Amino acid sequence: MTMTNVHTNIAADAHPVEMLLNMGPQHPSTHGVFRLVLWIDGEKIVRAEPHIGYLHRGSEKLCEGEQYHQVITLFDRLDYVANFNNEWAYCRAVEKLMGLTVPERAEYARVILGELNRVASHLLYVGTMGLDAGAMTPTMFCFRGRERIQALFEAVSGARMMHNYFRIGGLKEDLPENFVQMVKDLMPLLRQDVEESDKILTFNEIFLARLKDVGAISPQEAISYGFTGPCLRGCGVDYDVRKAHPYSVYDRFTFEVPLGLDGDCWDRHWVRVQEMYQSLNIVEQALQQMPQGPVTSSLGRRLLRPPKGEVYVRGENPRGELGVYLISDGTDKPYRVKVRPPSFCNLSAIQHLLQNAWIADSVIILGSLDIVLGEVDR
């Protein structure tokens, strides 16, 4: 019996004892518009089929129609909870193509903003992971911290999200006068928010029971699926772009790369929580070292026409390695922009991870991959 229609195929495939459960695209725990079709035997998942593309906006194609500086706003909207990191990767790609050097002050500002954005993003993750596991209080602690960071971002760039603040060759404008003091005031509060959400959740006995040994993946499998970022480090693979291929001024800071042991959901969670502490350490070091001076290179403000050529740049985003592949044909618009989104690669393992999992674990596993669908679907 051959049927081409997807939906009739689903019915024909289903084993009599299996039940089909459609999660999403409107479901509170799919972290956006993501659809998961589950074949279920009792409370166990037999098979899972992810459906993506509900948030597809054609970002990569849109980039081809915009001038180099205008593309930055499109990158803001890829991973919409880590905007600075996205802008940064794109700007670095164009800078590498043009051979621009970024002023020191701008580099430090980028590091501070990027790391704070990492903390904000991980705080959002911890909060939603708490919700996925059924605890609502950590969410509030996390969002309080995230709100504080976003208030700082607003003071710097004028927007809480979608900042459009980095420029090719530097920043849009200099940081506010009291920036260093603002960040210094923020640090203890932020540390307290992170600690509070860490203490109430990470080693909670029920939380451990829910996350430990759930959704485990071996380092080899993780690498073959293209895992990067905390998901890969949760398996114990020591790969962090900031250490492995240092960019910007990351080689001037001391920080650890937290590694998991078992590659399960809890290790991924733990790695993210520890990364927040490390990011705060980096911010503190960067604040001490940040020099005065210009924030934009002389070329940065002009209409850009990079030389012909192609370039690939990778950056450590909160979700993993964001790769930007850029081809220039010498005009004022990029010929092609290809994004290697960490969320998409991490999500590719969902089918594998959900095999034989409990239904309740499906949201935990999905949550621990920490996807942002703006980036998955682009």
Place this chain on the structure above:
Amino acid sequence: MSCRLAADNVLYGNPLFRWVYDLAGSALPCWLAYIIAGLVVMFIVVNGVLAGTAVLTWAERKLLGRFQNRVGPNRWGPFGLLQPMADLVKLLTKENLTPKGADRLVFNLVPILMMMPTLLVVAVVPFAMNTAVADLSIGVLYILAVSSLTILAIFMAGWSSNNRFALFGAARGVAVLVSYEVPVVLSLLGVVMVAGSMSLSGVVEAQAVPFLLVQPIALFVFAAGTSAELNRTPFDVAEGESEIVAGYHIEYSGIKFAIIQASEFGGTITASAVIVTLFLAGWQGPLASYLGWLWFLLKLGLVLFLFVWVRATYPRLRTDQIMAFSWKFLLSISLINLLATSLEIYWLRGAERALTTGDLWIMALMNLAIAAACLLVAGRLSQAKVRRVRPPLPVAASGTAAREAR
């Protein structure tokens, strides 16, 4: 014409009922007076519970707000006290949907069936001296029997909604309730044995030492069991909002949803009232004959606060973990408790076959020790499986030091 209520009537002990009955009986036929008196008492109880429910919804949201660095409802009335009214008006004006393909009769019966056990349990709880609606001689048994009726409503809701999420919620609810019924019954057996009575007022009067101390394991098992039966965190799998969205009541809207919610909050109140009665000495306290209701309300508030606290703190367990918790842990400690209690009673009771206050204190000490040992052993066993603490990472050296080192 005057009517006499037989002294062996189950409602004889209720002064309000007797008063209304006598009053109405002076003018009306006895059977009608009986019904009227019953309706009057029912009216007061039902509205009392519903008013308590409204207050609890406000208090829970306010407390959760405080736990979570929020304000909680504060727009409507002083301290947001009228928020439940606003909620009710909103839900009343919502469209009352019945999904396509639903079993209409069963679907619409559910809210009523959900509310029923909540109200029925209240009937036997003495919230002050001599004020139970009906002081049944088998009160404890009655509570166990009636409170299990909720599961029927949950299952009907899940089955009739024609929704797979609802069906999952119902299946989980049934599984949880059936598992938790066993340890709960076993834990209450210990209480009944010590009290020597199944009537709730009898249990209250037997508590010269609160059973919180005499039967700590029973209290723990009962509290865990009732929060599982009430679908409260950390056992709220039947309506686990993160995976099966709202579970069995996913399809309910408008006033039906309001009634289901009210019955859940009402269930929390009645369960707390039962805990207060069985373990916290009910209305007993200084000046109990006048201020019994006050002590009862204070203790009730304390237990409800604990329920909210737990809800604000813990994540949710998975279905299989909840089952394991019930069958492996709760069942075994309630059996240990039962064994220990019966041996203690056998050794301690005197020639007149009754326990003195001194005996109760001895039992309290022994049972507290047993409870501590149980928790230690069980904690060790369950921790070993899940916990593998690694040392925290060393805090990175400061930036300037790192620079100088290079």
